Amino acid sequence: MLDLGSTRRPIVIWAVLVAATVTSFELVGGHLSVTPQLAASFVISIAFVKVRFVGLEFMELRDAPIFLRTLFEAWVVLAAVALVALYRFGPDLF
Amino acid sequence: MPPDELTNKLPARKRLPGEEGIWIIVLTDLMVFTLFFGMVLYYRALSPEIFSDSRAVLTRALGIANTLLLLTSSLFVALAIQKIRESRFRMASHLLACAIGCGVGFGAIKVTEWADKVAGGHTISSNDFFMMYFVLTGIHFLHLLIGLIVLSAIFAAVLGRARSGSLNTSDRWLSTIEGGGVFWHLVDLLWIVLFALFYLVP
Numbered sequence: 001m002l003d004l005g006s007t008r009r010p011i012v013i014w015a016v017l018v019a020a021t022v023t024s025f026e027l028v029g030g031h032l033s034v035t036p037q038l039a040a041s042f043v044i045s046i047a048f049v050k051v052r053f054v055g056l057e058f059m060e061l062r063d064a065p066i067f068l069r070t071l072f073e074a075w076v077v078l079a080a081v082a083l084v085a086l087y088r089f090g091p092d093l094f
Numbered sequence: 095m096p097p098d099e100l101t102n103k104l105p106a107r108k109r110l111p112g113e114e115g116i117w118i119i120v121l122t123d124l125m126v127f128t129l130f131f132g133m134v135l136y137y138r139a140l141s142p143e144i145f146s147d148s149r150a151v152l153t154r155a156l157g158i159a160n161t162l163l164l165l166t167s168s169l170f171v172a173l174a175i176q177k178i179r180e181s182r183f184r185m186a187s188h189l190l191a192c193a194i195g196c197g198v199g200f201g202a203i204k205v206t207e208w209a210d211k212v213a214g215g216h217t218i219s220s221n222d223f224f225m226m227y228f229v230l231t232g233i234h235f236l237h238l239l240i241g242l243i244v245l246s247a248i249f250a251a252v253l254g255r256a257r258s259g260s261l262n263t264s265d266r267w268l269s270t271i272e273g274g275g276v277f278w279h280l281v282d283l284l285w286i287v288l289f290a291l292f293y294l295v296p
Binding site: 007010011013014017018021024025027028036037039040043044046047048050051054055057058059060063064065068071075079082083086087090091093094 | 109110111117120121124128131132135136138139140142154158161162165166168169171172173176272275276279280282283286287289290291294295296
């Protein structure tokens with residue numbers, strides 16, 4: 001694993017974020033055969049994977065006190081799950 | 095010891111970048127925006143067809159361009175903070191200038207995008223999608239402006255150090271700058287979700 005203090009690490013993180021962005025774009029671009037429902041779930045999930053990277057790496061929560069990091073990670077998971085559920089089940093509920 | 099060896103060491107114990115206050119701001123903002131994100135999908139649930147028709151009006155290429163601009167700006171800020179910790183202030187100032195440039199680019203694209211949509215007859219009162227779109231990207235834009243002011247202030251402070259040749263930095267000075275960086279990453283983070291919800295989600 002890259003030394004956490006290295007210059008290369010933010011660049012690698014950035015490349016992963018860009019790749020994730022392109023992947024999301026491809027998913028809804030119709031180039032891959034996924035149903036809109038599945039595409040949406042992936043897009044939202046990928047967005048929160050990106051959010052997690054920004055928080056842990058760029059905001060440096062990876063090194064932060066455990067309490068704050070846990071709070072953030074919990075929020076990432078809960079928000080992602082809630083939004084995917086809202087997307088999937090919303091139309092049936094409202 | 096060469097600066098790289100000194101400053102590339104991991105902290106011995108967990109530390110919080112920035113002052114505590116910035117994290118109160120960050121966490122509060124995340125909570126508020128999470129509600130906003132939910133509202134977008136709530137309105138979508140009420141009328142999915144209006145949502146998907148309206149989403150098709152948006153120019154996805156611009157959304158992607160904006161996402162890439164903010165991701166890149168965050169990279170520049172992350173690298174700049176590293177350099178500041180190494181007291182390499184001139185390098186940091188260049189990186190910050192690039193970050194600010196990306197941010198300004200984002201703003202320029204956003205404004206022209208809004209103008210284009212309004213010219214096409216899509217306004218805040220057109221439907222729920224566009225209401226949420228203009229309100230949320232508008233609030234995000236305010237965050238962007240604040241972020242740009244913060245980055246500019248950091249740029250000025252760092253450039254001042256570079257010019258005066260002073261290598262001394264207090265923990266407080268560094269902490270304040272880190273806090274500014276964290277706020278900028280928040281601007282990036284919020285957009286990542288907004289981009290997904292408005293431009294991508296079918």
